[in-house]
Amino acid sequence: MRADASDFMGSGHIMRCLTLAEALAKKNVQTTFICRDWPGHMQEQIEARGFPVVLLPSLPLQAKQQIELSDDTTWLGCDFDTDAQQTINALKTMYSEHACVDLLVVDHYGIDIRWESLLQKYYRQLFVIDDLANKSHICDVLLDQTFQRQSNDYHELVPKDSRILCGTKYALLKETFTQLPVNVINIDTTSTVEPLRIFIFLGGSDPLNKTAEAITAITAITSIDDTNAGIHIDLVLGAQNKHADAISKIIKNSLLKIQVYRNVENMAELMSHSDIAIGAAGTSSWERCCLGLPSLVFVYADNQSMISEQLLQANAVKIWKTAEELNQQVQLLLNDASLRKEMSLAAKKVCDGKGTERVVNALLSLITFK
Template sequence: MSAMRVVFRADASLQIGSGHVMRCLTLAEALRGRGAECHFICREHPGHLLEVIRQRGFAVSALPAGVSGYQPSAEQGEPLPAHSAWLGCDWQTDARQTSEVLSTVQPDWLVLDHYALDLRWESAVKPHYRHLLVIDDLADRVHVCDLLLDQNLGREVHDYAGLVPEHCSVLAGPKYALLRPEFAALREYSLQRRQQPQLRNILITMGGVDQPNATGQVLEALKNCPLPDDCRISVIMGLQAPWLKQVKELAVTMPWPTEVLVNINDMAQRMVDCDLAIGAAGSTSWERCCLGVPTLMAVLADNQVEIGEALSRRGAAALIGNPVDNGFRTECIARLSEILFDEDKLKELSRASAAVADGAGGRIITEYMF
């Protein structure tokens, strides 16, 4: 019997960020562990991750970079997805180019993780795949998929009523979050070490791109906080982050030892070792929850607003707002000062976040696909 073939259509860019491709890589690795052959199709936007995909051992077909500043126009009165500009071209062009790859691979499953595409694109490439999995976070457009994953906290199956076919299985909520297996493996140890909380190791992780330089603003805010003398700060960034050089220069001026790490492959261990994370409300949120990491959370994009607010309502993170707001640094200082010497608050944040996700999502989803 031949191996299952799976093709992923997802992009990374300075505008889109890295989260879509990274969670697809997590699923691809889980599928490969069960014998599947996985192939990626990605545009060469500035900030793409094609080499990262290849380094992980997956084949990848590169589509031409989109037009800078591309602005799509609605067709015959039919509105396009809100994020259509992210594609960098019209959906018909993308469908044609994607179909050329699909026709040679002939996948059993196509996995689509792209806010710019909907049922029109999915229908156009349908002759070239057997089953379709859509990974979404927005519930704002129609799909013709067989399986849909929305891993956001507060999302319910009924949110996709009328947006997917009746036969489609909808997996909603962080219990299905795509996390690498090391997070589940380290969960028990991480939760155990937080029974006696302290604040000696702070981890700052604002995603692979961090377009608004939230990292730099957080570091400036920390300078005005009474952190313990023996505190250490670790900053994790992507190689494509536009503010990487400035953050490295700022790290040297910090009153506490501050390291800047790029494209690390031991994120789970770094999170386990930290006492507090200051991070974005993106897909990394579920990694922090799995490990019960107390978190101050920034909202860096519109699609992160719901995640941040839902985690805040659960007491699973303390919101510090959006770095484009004038009061961002002040809010960061205030929130940090609240928990700096409050062990109970750290325990509460850890306990509430650990209840959100346990790291089993990848296994569950691969079972659906097989």
């Protein structure tokens, strides 16, 4: 699997590849990750899940400074020829000079048909994971798990015989998300039982420290409204989050009941006990939807805008840009159980959580592993 994580791009690509790798492992498929040596590359976390990692060389400081969050074409950190050759060298080291892998999985916004063409003799089948529908690929199978994505969006971008898997029907979620009860969907709209629980996770890196804004916004609510003083917060800090010290100071000055988690393995369980989520508009959107969790989302990058807008139209989320907007939206949801239930039911319709099984079955039915 060729995918990257870093402090600036977050962990979403690696996390969904890990979900796929674990599901394939149950079918006796061995997986190795090839990742760039970025700050926040997640090698330790990947290896802890049982998968080898080969790190491509670290880039010079100048190259790192040219990376733009809003321009995914820069996310390789170098030209595609260089990255392709380094990936080929890694494959030769792993599998000998002439061996090729049965399946190459690419989950990277910086990779397109030019890179894939250079690797062709080193893989038997190519599986591309994309969200943007703005680049050409020569893949055998393509996955875009974006809500309401249509296969027609890729017909001019992939070979005619490529199989295209589109929509949240194929969202790559861990199986734990389908094994837990969905508490929020059974909200009693006449009940005033407290406390409510808020789940906060703003991505693997949260480069803008929106976590601090979220805590501050909720603290402001409870300071003027005693009815919400019993709120319990489950706060997850991603592996690449660099703001832990600043967040700790805010928590110490807050009267809120806040439980902080790092290196979380039971994300689905934490979500399932929550009434509201505050999160990023990325791949974790499908996790929250699967559990029917009403969500207030922040859009970090342009490539998340379509996802968030479509979920907004479906009434599964509300979008916030400033702390003031978040403050208002949290108050609204805390005080309106009917709205929470309405959003919960809408979110649950978006994703059933069985996408990983469908993707694995599609891959195994198309690919003969030798």
